[in-house]
Amino acid sequence: MTSLLEMRGIEKRFGGVQALKGVDFDLRAGEAHVLLGENGAGKSTLMNILSGSIGPDAGDIRLFGKPVRFSSPAEAHAAGIAMIPQELDLVPGLDITANLFLGNEERTAWGTLAHRRMRRAASDLLRKAGVSLDAGRPVSSLRMGERQLVAIAKALSADARILVMDEPTAALSATECEHLFGTVRELCARGVGVIYISHRLEEVPRVADRVTVMRDGCVAGEAAADAPQAELVRLLVGRSFEDLFPPRAGRIGRELLRLEHARFDPAIERAGWQAARDVSLTVHEGEIVGLAGLMGVGRTELLSALYGFEVEGRWSGTVLVDGRPARLGSIAAARRAGIAYVTDDRRGTGLVLNHTVGENVVLSTLRRITPWALVSPGKERRYVTEALSRFDVRPKLPEALVINLSGGNQQKVVFAKELVSEPHLLLLDEPTRGVDVGAKAEIYGQLRSLTAKGLGVLVASSELPELIGLCDRIVVMSRGRTVAEFAAGASEEEIRHASTIGTEAA
């Protein structure tokens, strides 16, 4: 295979921080090359240098064997390097055609827009990118995965030879991911080189031919895409996968939650919302129970219905909290019952991003430190500082803006906010999404030490290795029903099997 791109000895310094310390990277034609690394490892800096957004301090870039140096993104784009940013640059209100031609609109002899000509060309572009979508659909009607595909078509419209994708699956469902991977493979088959930035280990073998792992501004190693995950983790963080998970405590207390053939009927049936139809499970003190299952089987919906968050409706069947029948379905009822909820969307529902760490931490328990409805700054500060130390949020500054924190530390702020109220039962959805491996390990450790003090946890995750490493028991869901339960030590294959069997049966 011919070499499309070679980067040698790239260095970049920002102020006092050496962001890149002599990085080598290369890309062959027809190859999908994953660039793997935690937040702050230097992936984005390297790609920003490639796409001309910033200049390197040292090092050479060769494109098709010829040395190049881009001083602007436009130059890099003209040279055949297309970049798809994480936040897609599509206009939701316009249709696909208008988006593909945005800024390069074609006109008729009268000076009006050549709608028909552009529509035809757009359909061609979509077909070439392997996308089967009607070019006349408004982008706002597309799902995230489809938008991602349109962004790819748009990037390829300029005859790009190199396509850089920055964490494209961050907002996609499992099926959408598969579709995207298929498109990437088709592009490669046509000779396009794809650089795929990611920090999700599990997607490496599904999309890549080769993987380069970055750590602390250096290349930590290169591996074939089918290298075992454990090896990639070692390269990423410098320690092994099993070490991420703390040992199980094993002291199980009284029963906190029992659902027996419980069913939730939402007041308004929403499309794509999988209500709980027949759920049986228990959570005890000191126990972490996992909710496994394919995407869209109702894990998230079960948690939000238990907490009564943004869904109205009625539970039927047996719902026992602390052994007593409980009427769940509203946030007030859930909180009275000692239930806390951390969603899978910390930016959308977990945090007030423009506010400080301190203001966020006290959000759910302000009532407690404001006895006369008055805020006392000194009391609040002591309360927040203590919570920040307990949950090891870094930096430990109550007045820092939450938006400036790393994903892992933002997640810890959400934990602090929900757990200072000392709930008995924590509902947890995708607790480590978008969090780097190091912070994952810390979050697992914190969950364990909390359960050692009696907290019960019901955690939903789409990452099976995480559930297996973390949980005492795993309940498998399928189409709103619980279909199987496994004790700790079950294998990934067994659980995967159980989740697909349930799908076929239903």
Add this chain to the structure above:
Amino acid sequence: MTAEPTNPPVQKAAAATRPRLRPLDYVVRFQSLLGLILVIVGGVAFSPRRHGHILFLQPDNIANIVRSISETGILALGMTFVIIAAGIDLSVGAVLGLSSVLTAALLINAGWGLWTTLPLVLVCATLFGLAQGAISTRLHVQAFIVTLAGLQAARGLALIASGNEFININYGSGPGNAPPAFAVLGERLFYDTFPVATLVFVVLAVMATFVLNHTRYGRYVFAVGGNERAARLSGIPVEWIKISVYGLTGLCSGVAGIVHAGQFAFGSPTDGTGYELNAIAAVVIGGTDLFGGAGTMIGTIAGAVMLGALANVLQLNDVSAAMQLLATGAIIVAAAALQTYVGRRDGRSR
């Protein structure tokens, strides 16, 4: 973050989150105060002089300024709560008009006393605001639309209450006259220097600042405006907060309407037209974020005073009303642009 604190990325993150204010941040944070100082300095510099006295600084002139801002200032206090909660209230000017008419109608036409009239007017104005908040929140209609409709409705109610007439407030005893005590709103205290209307504004401003900064309610208003879903998830009574801030604007409009009636000794159903825009302008110049979640009461107060002082400076120099409007517009744009510039520079999403 995994490694020991000596790890470069950790240091970088720490440095990036430590609040370090650059000069421009101070300008933005105190932009309305700085603007106010600029206007005052400019006012002194450009003020016409007579017999060696600077007219701008004459006690009479200053009293005029602070009196002229008291009504929009009171409206802006409530508006600050609404805008921080990510709402907007376009009805405040109309509710001011309605309240002034109601006050005059009850005092003169119905012959009620002050102790029954004033509380009733305040309750009506508050209920009007709460109703708008409830409609907007419960029916999920944008506040812009609901309060635009509220503006029309309040004008209509004012026409009904006044019988489509201007009601003069005469003081005296007997039917058809208002209690003379009500005239105090048009007077000045402390040897005829400090307008009573301004005193009302100052008292309310202190109360509003306290509620916003030092009570749980104030904190909830910030949280709801900053991220409604996160606030709801945290168990905050989001609906009630969103409804209640419109009660506050209603209450403020009621107070301002009474002050208006007292100052001018009449009730007119069309008075207060356009006041909502001045109130919003004061809030925006004061640095409150129209997207919600951020703002200060002191900024709003300074913004209101600044607008009043600016109008006064221009009037003293015989600048036309048209130019005054243009200048106000330019200042609003400048204040908003400065904030979004700093927001963009800090990478806050918009």
